[in-house]
Amino acid sequence: MNNNTEKPIMMVCIASGQTMQNLLPALYLNPVKLSVICSENVKSTSSFEYLKRVIANITPNINVEKVNLSEESPNWEQVQTFANPCFKHFKDKYNEFRLILNITGGTKIMSASMLSSWQALGLEAFYCHTGKTVTLEWLNQHKSTEQSFKQQSPLLNIEHYLNAHGYELIDKNWKNNHRAKVKQALKNKEITHKLSNYAAKNSNEKNYFGKINTAAERKLNKNISPKEQQKPISGALKNDLLPLYQFLxxxxxxxxxxxxxxxxxxxxxxxxxxxxxxxxxxxxxEDYLTNILQELEQENIIAPECWASGIKIKIEGSKDEYAQNELDVAILSRNRLLIIECKSSHLENQDPINKLLMLKEKGGGLFGEAWILSAKNPKQEFVSRANVFKIKVFSMQAFTDIKQTLKAWVLGEKIQNSEETDQPLNAMQLALQKLQKQ
Structure with missing residues (x-):
């Protein structure tokens, strides 16, 4: 790594499906100019657009430009044919700058071939690791050195992160509305904590809140008559339900x-x-979880701009209502996103898993995670399917420990108390299991 930090920086990076490995180093090193090499690959082009927009929203000081590589999946020779004259042009034109190449993006062939061309000109290059901290591994022909960045305050907020992965927030006033939701949740704090205690205490019950859920759904169903809405629920109240009903x-x-x-x-x-x-x-x-996160914010475990509840998002530029979604809770820590779906019923189908899988893969990026917090004990088949897609399920028994669980995730510590199968079923086993039931 060059110790000359007086020169202005010009950084070159390679666009790929992952934006964070290009965004974070740019925010840390703050180059005057960022040249983004884009192949004809759709993901590469989209990544450039996301990167350009989110940088413009965070800092106006970085001039972002696109450099076209007119191949979709170039081989070594094609990359060299492009890189040799391009990089020499950069060196000649920006000889008063400190030129740096970020090789984290693109295919392995693109990265290796470009590194070869870049180092032949005696220029600096690095690979970006995004673990608990952002680490730049500076490369040369003889050895590599590492430079870690410790954040004094978050570089990104929830909106920045989602923008970097192709989502935009429908509500532009989301920060104020989120704070209003926090205040409303605080009013219900005694109630939600009491309900969570009932959930944990009666975690052996398959569907402790079942009667209330059924009655509430009837009440809210506009497609049935008022008489049907008030239809009594069959079955007497068990002794373990009486304290809940008396409290309500x-x-x-x-x-x-x-x-x-x-x-x-x-x-x-x-x-x-x-x-x-x-x-x-x-x-x-959702209110219970909001109150827990507010407590963690007050304890300086999580920054105010790094979590939100009930935010509505859509795929950037899309006018299709099916491209819209709502995140019950989103948490940003260690430059990675956790999306939590809060449920108390309807775990019989796979909709929550399918929704989270899509959001995790697109909106969460390479290290995105997804959890389900459920006030109903899910069936083993549901848990198995969630495990296949690396979605953690926390059911009734986990409610009392969810604060410590969230704190552990924010700090990058080991997570416990989630529902897991001893041997998670793979996709083929799940398909066979489904066929056997038909």
Whole structure:
């Protein structure tokens, strides 16, 4: 690594499907000019556009330009044919600059071939590692040295990260709206913590909140008559449910009555209003998690700009409503994104897994992670499928420890308490299992 830091920097990088390995070094080294080499590959071109826009949003000091490599998957000779004259031009034109090549992007052939051409001119190059810290491995013909950057404050916020991966936030006022949601969740803190305690205490029950969920869904269903909306739920209240119902009655959120009809017991539910029905049907899990994250923010474990709840996003530039999504909770730490889906029902189908898989792979980037926090114990098949796609599932028994679990993730420590199969099923086993049931 050259110790001459007085010269302005001109950086060259290679666009690829991953934007962070080009974005982070640019933000740390702050070059005057960033030249991005793009092949004809669609991912490469998209990555350049994402990179250019997010840098413009963060700092106006970096001039970003595109350099076209007119091949989609160039071989060694094609890269050399492009790189030799291009890099010599850079050296001649920017001889007053400190020229640096970032070889992290592109294919292995592109990176190696460009490194060969670059080093032949006696110029500096590095490879970017993004672990707990961002480390630049400076390369030369004899040995490599490492330079790590410790962040005093986050380089990126949630919006920057999502922009860098091709998403835009639908709500441009998301920061203020997020803070409003935090205040609302704080009002419900006693209730949500009590509900989480009931969930953890009764974690052996398959569907502890089942009656309330069913009654709330009927209340909210506009496609049925008012009489059907108020239809009692079959089955008497078990003893372990009475404290929950008594607590909700005391909080004036719910009134209930057991009735007998032809020797069968039913339970009538009367919610305070539709908002309360939504809250008890699962929104409380998101509020509970929001309160936990607010506590971690107050303890300086997580920065205010590095988490948000209930943010709506869409694929950049798309007008298709199916390209829109909502993130229940998103957390940014160690330059990687964690997306959490909060559930209290509807774990019978694979929709939560499919949604998170898509968001994790596109919006999360190379190191993106996804969790499901569920107030209902999922079936083993659901957990197995989630494990296949490296999605962690935290069910009722994990509620009391979720704060420590989140803290561990933010700090890069080992995660425990998630639902895992002893031997996760692979995709083929899941397909065969499904066929056997048909």
């Amino acid at each position: 009655t005391k909080q004036q959120l719910l009134s209930y009555k057991e009735i007998n009809n032809n020797g069968k017991t039913f339970v009538e539910h009367q919610f305070k209003d539709e908002a309360t029905a939504k809250f008890l049907n699962g929104f409380w899990v």
